[in-house]
Amino acid sequence: MANHVKLAKGNADRPARKRATSYDVAELAGVSQSAVSRVFQAGASASKDMRDRVLSAANKLGYRPNAIARGLITQRSNMVAVVISRQTNLYYPEVLVQLTQRFSEHGIRVLLFTLEHERDIDGVIEQVLQYQVDGVITAAILNDAQLDTVENAGIPVIFYNRTLPERLVNSVRCDQEEGERWLVSQLAAAGHKRFAIVSGPDDSSVSMERTQGALQKLRELSIADVLIVSGDYGYASGRAAFSEIMQRMGGVPDAVIAANDVMAIGCVDEARETNYLRVPEDVSIVGFDGVGPARYAAYDLSTVRQPVGRMSEAAVSMLIERIESPGLSPEKRVFSGDRIIGGSALLADSNS
Amino acid sequence: MANHVKLAKGNADRPARKRATSYDVAELAGVSQSAVSRVFQAGASASKDMRDRVLSAANKLGYRPNAIARGLITQRSNMVAVVISRQTNLYYPEVLVQLTQRFSEHGIRVLLFTLEHERDIDGVIEQVLQYQVDGVITAAILNDAQLDTVENAGIPVIFYNRTLPERLVNSVRCDQEEGERWLVSQLAAAGHKRFAIVSGPDDSSVSMERTQGALQKLRELSIADVLIVSGDYGYASGRAAFSEIMQRMGGVPDAVIAANDVMAIGCVDEARETNYLRVPEDVSIVGFDGVGPARYAAYDLSTVRQPVGRMSEAAVSMLIERIESPGLSPEKRVFSGDRIIGGSALLADSNS
DNA sequence: TTGAAAGCGTTACCAG
DNA sequence: CTGGTAACGCTTTCAA
Numbered sequence: 001m002a003n004h005v006k007l008a009k010g011n012a013d014r015p016a017r018k019r020a021t022s023y024d025v026a027e028l029a030g031v032s033q034s035a036v037s038r039v040f041q042a043g044a045s046a047s048k049d050m051r052d053r054v055l056s057a058a059n060k061l062g063y064r065p066n067a068i069a070r071g072l073i074t075q076r077s078n079m080v081a082v083v084i085s086r087q088t089n090l091y092y093p094e095v096l097v098q099l100t101q102r103f104s105e106h107g108i109r110v111l112l113f114t115l116e117h118e119r120d121i122d123g124v125i126e127q128v129l130q131y132q133v134d135g136v137i138t139a140a141i142l143n144d145a146q147l148d149t150v151e152n153a154g155i156p157v158i159f160y161n162r163t164l165p166e167r168l169v170n171s172v173r174c175d176q177e178e179g180e181r182w183l184v185s186q187l188a189a190a191g192h193k194r195f196a197i198v199s200g201p202d203d204s205s206v207s208m209e210r211t212q213g214a215l216q217k218l219r220e221l222s223i224a225d226v227l228i229v230s231g232d233y234g235y236a237s238g239r240a241a242f243s244e245i246m247q248r249m250g251g252v253p254d255a256v257i258a259a260n261d262v263m264a265i266g267c268v269d270e271a272r273e274t275n276y277l278r279v280p281e282d283v284s285i286v287g288f289d290g291v292g293p294a295r296y297a298a299y300d301l302s303t304v305r306q307p308v309g310r311m312s313e314a315a316v317s318m319l320i321e322r323i324e325s326p327g328l329s330p331e332k333r334v335f336s337g338d339r340i341i342g343g344s345a346l347l348a349d350s351n352s
Numbered sequence: 353m354a355n356h357v358k359l360a361k362g363n364a365d366r367p368a369r370k371r372a373t374s375y376d377v378a379e380l381a382g383v384s385q386s387a388v389s390r391v392f393q394a395g396a397s398a399s400k401d402m403r404d405r406v407l408s409a410a411n412k413l414g415y416r417p418n419a420i421a422r423g424l425i426t427q428r429s430n431m432v433a434v435v436i437s438r439q440t441n442l443y444y445p446e447v448l449v450q451l452t453q454r455f456s457e458h459g460i461r462v463l464l465f466t467l468e469h470e471r472d473i474d475g476v477i478e479q480v481l482q483y484q485v486d487g488v489i490t491a492a493i494l495n496d497a498q499l500d501t502v503e504n505a506g507i508p509v510i511f512y513n514r515t516l517p518e519r520l521v522n523s524v525r526c527d528q529e530e531g532e533r534w535l536v537s538q539l540a541a542a543g544h545k546r547f548a549i550v551s552g553p554d555d556s557s558v559s560m561e562r563t564q565g566a567l568q569k570l571r572e573l574s575i576a577d578v579l580i581v582s583g584d585y586g587y588a589s590g591r592a593a594f595s596e597i598m599q600r601m602g603g604v605p606d607a608v609i610a611a612n613d614v615m616a617i618g619c620v621d622e623a624r625e626t627n628y629l630r631v632p633e634d635v636s637i638v639g640f641d642g643v644g645p646a647r648y649a650a651y652d653l654s655t656v657r658q659p660v661g662r663m664s665e666a667a668v669s670m671l672i673e674r675i676e677s678p679g680l681s682p683e684k685r686v687f688s689g690d691r692i693i694g695g696s697a698l699l700a701d702s703n704s
Numbered sequence: 705t706t707g708a709a710a711g712c713g714t715t716a717c718c719a720g
Numbered sequence: 721c722t723g724g725t726a727a728c729g730c731t732t733t734c735a736a
Contacts, residue, residue: 019505019506021729022729022730023729031706032706032708033708033729034706034708034709034732035705035706035707037729037730037732038705038731045705046705046706047705050705050706062501062504064478064481064482065482066424066728066729066730067482067484067730068420068423068424068429068483068484068729068730069728069730070729070730071712072424072712072713072714072728072729072730072731073711073712073730073731074712074730074732077420082464084449086449090445093445096448096464096466097436097442100464100465100466101468104466104479109463109464109479110463111431111463112448112461112463112464113452114448114449114453116453126416127456127461129416130418130419131419131420131461132418132419132420149414152414235644235647235648265648269648269649269650272649292587292614292645293645293648296587296617296650297621297624297625298620298650298651299650373713374713374714375713383722383723384722384724385713385714385723386715386716386723387721387722389713389714389715390715390721390722393715397721397722398722399721399722402722417713417714418714419714420712420714421712421713421715421728422713422715423714424712424713424714424715424729424730425713425714425715425716425727425728426714426715427728705736706735706736707734707735707736708734708735708736709732709733709734710731710733710734711730711731711732711733712729712730712731712732713728714727715726715728716725716726716728717724717725717726717727718723718724718725719723720721720722720723720724
């Protein structure tokens with residue numbers, strides 16, 4: 001009654017080691033290899049009889065065209081690289097799913113590259129090029145030399161939520177500045193005077209844009225005295241930041257502008273739990289992103305939501321266009337964020 | 353002064369259309385193509401002189417070995433498929449990053465496949481096989497025929513957080529049952545009598561295991577009267593579920609066991625905001641997963657955290673082992689979750 | 705419509 | 721250590 005280790009149910013007798021090739025199928029079907037190839041193509045020219053014989057043979061052998069070999073001859077791997085930094089993924093997990101889903105509708109697969117920090121990108125570029133991807137979507141900034149490297153290889157690049165202002169590149173992003181300016185103007189119009197900003201990590205261009213956008217608008221409104229403390233986009237750093245603000249200001253700020261929702265939530269908790277403050281009566285707190293937890297009843301953040309669905313759709317279609325027509329000129333698409341008025345801040349429009 | 357559209361900075365004169373091949377490098381360096389190939393390999397045999405000339409020629413041409421062609425001849429694509437369902441990614445975004453990072457340390461790239469629902473997997477399998485991946489990590493269940501298909505192609509598969517009990521497969525998972533049993537026993541020991549369960553989507557095996565684990569322990573404790581309502585793992589569905597519980601029970605349950613943290617958070621908010629209940633004084637609520645928001649001060653969930661770091665490390669090393677040694681027998685690794693005692697529930701151990 | 709043969713860019717095997 | 725040559729599995733002319 002001793003059994004073999006390997007148990008194969010449907011096709012117990014097949015050797016299973018070597019994959020069937022188009023030659024195997026051709027032989028079994030009694031046709032040429034080119035014929036097999038044609039049957040598995042879109043605009044093929046094959047008689048019904050031929051088609052049937054090939055397909056049944058293929059089925060019997062479990063044949064599947066080898067996409068790698070195809071890529072070699074057609075010079076199209078049908079793979080695109082998606083480069084994300086840790087942050088992108090953590091705070092917008094749905095972006096990846098959306099990108100992958102949309103690409104797959106076009107017969108394109110996603111090769112994923114992740115960066116612990118945005119600076120680690122050099123090695124990644126090397127890999128991306130070796131794998132002959134047809135295009136790249138990057139949520140990490142490339143410098144001039146890096147971008148040159150990729151473009152000289154003839155690979156189109158789309159920047160996701162970042163851009164190189166000095167250069168002709170393709171990019172899709174959310175208007176962080178506009179969003180922050182709106183938040184600031186709303187807060188100011190509601191009478192807030194003492195502001196604090198919680199910025200993100202130093203190597204995050206998104207955080208830079210948000211912080212600068214807010215600062216700029218504050219300056220325009222002649223609000224000069226602004227305290228900036230920095231966090232790492234995480235909850236704990238939001239709590240620590242609020243604590244630091246209280247200490248360095250020697251009191252309660254009127255409004256706190258956090259570079260993302262998670263830190264804003266941290267600020268809210270620290271204000272309530274540690275300092276026994278009421279939000280928004282004692283202090284207004286706003287975030288940015290519009291992530292899920294921002295809508296939880298306990299926080300109900302006033303924030304700006306990135307239209308991630310439209311952004312990822314735009315990125316995919318821009319990239320596919322450029323894969324199909326390599327000559328297309330660069331395009332920058334900027335989406336306004338959705339303005340969300342929640343209960344975490346007293347805004348001018350709060351009671352409208 | 354008219355400029356051409358294309359502006360290339362570093363290497364303005366290079367045609368940029370066609371990528372350099374090992375033959376181009378060989379010609380420029382005045383050596384054979386095989387020599388070039390050898391220089392770019394690990395255990396190569398090449399003299400220092402040879403090496404220098406090749407490398408400098410390669411550099412000049414911007415040559416990079418074509419991983420696709422290499423894969424064709426070596427029968428190793430150095431790519432693995434990672435299949436995730438929407439849910440996996442949304443509630444554990446870090447899993448993907450960890451997997452990708454760890455694989456990349458071994459020179460392996462991740463080809464990502466996402467499923468809207470776990471049932472969409474058939475087409476994905478077809479793609480996975482066509483791309484000649486060296487292995488698969490799947491966070492979606494395959495049925496017998498599907499698994500046969502992949503295994504017959506000689507591709508090792510690791511199941512992530514699911515398993516096929518009736519079959520010899522490789523899997524890495526968190527012990528959902530054990531976790532739920534602990535939660536139930538803690539709740540029961542604290543004196544709770546009227547229980548309600550909020551289950552996840554019907555097609556989620558993880559939800560099934562959790563719900564069954566809880567139910568089983570409740571039965572063992574002779575607590576028969578348990579209401580089960582179902583949600584979709586989302587916040588809103590958690591709120592709706594709590595509402596439904598109140599209605600169908602005609603009063604307040606002693607304890608609510610949600611199949612994940614996000615729904616537990618929804619329950620907490622609905623209990624507080626809509627029903628003016630105190631948590632945990634009036635009702636205890638527990639979740640599962642140990643996601644970030646579970647630790648926010650406003651919720652402070654009692655829950656069980658999946659050790660995702662260790663799990664993804666285990667998955668990667670198991671897969672790599674099996675790619676390297678195809679004969680290895682199947683292995684199932686089960687990790688206990690970390691027990692987290694928070695303020696959202698009165699547990700027997702709460703004051704220990 | 706079909707088949708033969710020439711690549712795609714690499715590695716692997718052999719002589720030298 | 722080095723170079724020639726045969727694969728790898730496919731698509732793509734080009735004749736028939």
